Amino acid sequence: MRQWIGRQVIVHYEEDGMIQIRGTVERMNYADKCLILGPKMQSIPFEQISVIEPLNADHKGRSRRRLNSVGYVMSDMLQFDNAVYFQSAVTVWQGEQLVAYNLRIRSHDRNFAVMADGRKLSKDTCTFVVRSLRG
Template sequence: MRQWIGRQVIVHYEDEGIIQVSGTVERMNYADKSLILGPGMQSIPFNKINVIQPLHTDSKKRSRTKLHSVGYVMSDMLQFDNAVYFQSAVTVWQGERLIAYNSSIRSHDRDFAVMADGRKLSKNDYLFVVRSLRGY
């Protein structure tokens, strides 16, 4: 989570519906388990955060996230980091075959992801899809 400090981001979180806010990550409050988002110093609990995305001010910069019929294909290390940290629901595909549904990733490195059930899956051989947000 420290990689977000000082960066402008868009945060999608749930609080009686999905809310999208943008701002600069000022700090992480580990005592309260929350992210502090400026300029209004808004506190967002870690357990309510669905997605954190960088806010690109340059129109040429685009997210490398690809749309999938179930959600978004994970391709960046940061996406895997967020999936591990937030215990996001992940679906794993091998071609058109469903390998894991609504599972989570325990850990990962550059080439492999370790699922909650202990299976070690290659990032090159499998497609990891994180669920999409409702209404987006």
């Protein structure tokens, strides 16, 4: 498993259901039998890990969750749920035009997101970029 150290990966593991997490493998702690995944230095026991996948341009989900200069392009329902729950600052683009800057999402459903100012924006025509904390 040493070949994963320093690489960006997706780790699938079981802890009260299947969880998928992305990060950089910082080290393998063989004494405690766990993998340390950065940037949050999360410890994942070896026995719970089901799959480790490299995170590269060929990965299926990579094109949907691409890195933007200010954060991540949101595409999954969970990302929208988290943005609502954590009151994350979101920037919204429609093509080349900036539609909303540094706004919160009040609520969302499968097709639309309701912004804090009351506007209802389509998820199909707009690109939602959530700010990310980089350490």
